[in-house]
Amino acid sequence: MTGPVWPAGSAPGSPAGSSTGSSAGSSVGSTPASGVGSTAAISVEDLSKRFRLYRERNQSLKAALLRGRRAAYEEFWALRDVSFEVPEGSTFGLIGENGSGKSTLLKCIARILRPDAGQVRARGSVASLLELGSGFHPELSGRENVYLNGSILGLSRREIDARFDAIVDFAGIDAFIDQPVKNYSSGMYVRLGFSVAINVDPEILLVDEVLAVGDSAFQEKCLEKFAEFRQAGKTVVVVSHAMGSLRTFCDTAAWLEHGRLVRVGPAAELVDDYIDEGHAERETQTEAASRWGSGEARLTKVELLDARGRPTTRVRTGDTVTVRLTYDASEPISKPVFGLALENLEGVYVWAHHSRDGEFVPDRIAGTGSIDLVIPRLMLQPGTFDLLASLVDYTTTHTYDFLRHCYRFDVDAGRPRESGGIVALGGQWGNLRAGPAAGAAGPEADPA
Amino acid sequence: MSVLSHVRGSRELLVNLTLREVRGKYKRTALGQGWSLLNPLVQMTIFTVVFGVLIKVQPDPGNPSGLNQFALWLVAGLLPWSFLANAVTSGMGSLISNANLINKVYFPRETLVLSSVFSWDVSFSIELAVLTVVLLIFGGSPLLFLPLVVVAVVLLTAFALGIALALSVANVYFRDTQHFMALFLQVWFYATPIVYPYSYVQRNASPAVETLYRLNPMERFVAVFRNLLWDNRLPALSDAVYVLAAAALTLVLGWAVFRRYEGRLAEEL
Secondary structure (H helix, E strand, C coil): CCCCCCCCCCCCCCCCCCCHHCCCCCCCCCCCCCCCCCCCCEEEHHHHEEEEEEECCCHHHHHHHHHHHHCCCCEEEEEEEEEEEEEECEEEEEEECCCCHHHHHHHHHHHCCCCCCEEECCCCCCECCCHHHHHCCCCCEHHHHHHHHHHHHCCCHHHHHHHHHHHHHCCCHHHHHCCEECCCCHHHHHHHHHHHHHHHCEEEEEEEEECCCCCCCCHHHHHHHHHHHHCCCCEEEEEEHHHHHHHHHHCCCEEEECCCEEEEEHHHHHHHHHHHHHCCCCCCCCCCCCCCCCCCCEEEEEEEECCCCCCCCCECCCEEEEEEEEEEEEEEECCEEEEEEEECHHHHHCCCCCCCCCCCCCCCCEEEEEEEEEEECCEECCCCEEEEEHHHHHHCCCCEEEEEEEEEEEEEEECCCCCCCCCCCCCCCCCCCCCCCCCCCCCCCCCC | HHHHHHHCCCCCHHHHHHHHHHHHCCCCCCCCCCCHHHHHHHHHHHHHHHHHHHHHCCCCCCCCCCCHHHHHHHHHHHHHHHHHHHHHHHHHHHHHHCCHHHCCCCCCCCCHHHHHHHHHHHHHHHHHHHHHHHHCCCCCCCHHHHHHHHHHHHHHHHHHHHHHHHHHHHHHHHHHHHHHHHHHHHHHHHHCCCCCHHHHHHHCCCCCHHHHHCCCHHHHCCCCCCCHHHHHCCCCCHHHHHHHHHHHHHHHHHHHHHHHHHHHHHCCC
């Protein structure tokens, strides 16, 4: 009876799965099958949205009169005949490259954009987390803005009264609530906006890349809130480029390409296929996001090599990889310590290791050379990661060179394949011991 | 019909947006809402000096009130005009100045125009209240006519709203609209008997021009407001009907235009 199976990769009864087949026309026969999520919270039918690309964006009457019409434009279909259903109580991801129409689709569902053909039907109230404080008036106090923003999102005064404390609490700005919001830091501003939006408590929540809001403590709170949402059986639609979190976060996903629907299916499968098709391929990032150090020796190159020694930005869980650091020491350096660290896209510090702890400290280096760190099995879950590299002295207090985010790479699903998170631990399920009352239940015992 | 239920459903939002406009307008000013009175006061002084003292425009005394102060006569017509000009100007720009909101959230878009027009109703009401007190001090008796003044305010609001709704979408598609309108409002101001009495037009213009002149709904609105506040008598029936028809027609047309073009607002902004 409890809806969301989590993680959803193996959920057997996801309806809209492969039956949707290739593209439009398939009126998803409303299968009243398994009790879970048989009704659609959102149904999108043959949705098309066209944009006008003005050759010259000259919105003047004179230009229009001279031409006898408004500025010449080309039409561009941002969405073409997209049909799918979002089952009630599911978390639904939209994936695709930039410009594939994901955000347009989300805006159509949110009724911000009006479709040119087809229709979107949403059952229940919809709130979108696209805004984040966009309705705030800088001169008004936080309190006044909460009421204002709440009513923009469709809450009545009494409803806001009831949620006010929760909203302020969630945003963590109690002390400043009667200050004009223009005095807020940008973080506070966004947090308050997010807090109002998420406390609207709609039946359907639309989220566009907001997981990158605020500091990590606040992000954690947001994720908790999302989890609560799902547990309450609400529907969430997410647009994101963070494939790793989409894979773990969503039950079902839709894959868009150039405004057309490629496929709808279980999220984990779809994300893996999407990545396998090389859509998330990235150019090698050679410029570091930032760099500092005294410069007696410099790291001239950071590379990730696959098992055959070729540079790569795309590896799989469990692969053998080598990180090669190339250096150029203009002055001889004794007992240098090389360091490497990993962060994921959300900025979580995942791992670090330096050569002093690795008990590999050369007596001295001079001129150019390189050093390798071999990782026999890359135990990272699918996702995108950034490398940080450093060259410091033996005490690790003096930095010769430090490169932040100098190499970005993607991890695709490989072996071991685990359900979610950042790291793969290679855990094994087993050793089922039935209690005295239970019958002999097989591994597929879940009755739902 | 559906329009009404639409608006009713977003009443709360409307109230909040209007409050935002009202509160935001004079935030961080020492005078606060005082500014909304200072503006008409200065205008009144300028026009009184130029037209009342220098040019010696002489309106007929209030009939039956017997009032005979140029400044009061002027203000009874100037206030409705200022309301219209302000409401149309800010209502017209309300979609563009809230582009950010339109692109991010769905809510009935007309509430933006409505709230910015309604926010001027607040100033208008304060101004009218002050005027009423002053009229009383000078011996007028406008109190009996206040309910009708309220009706007239409602009609003028509807009229302004109709114009603002239509122009607000036009302004999104053609930004010229606001500049054009700024010019047009100046012409309109002098084409309406605000700083001079209507009798001057009667005296100097041919009947054809006069008929044309009287097509201007604001001429009728000003007449109605002056009848109620300055003369303290019921307006002519023809004026009342004209004003009612103009307000209703403008509102319906304006709303229809708005409805027709609001669908693509988010992408055009």
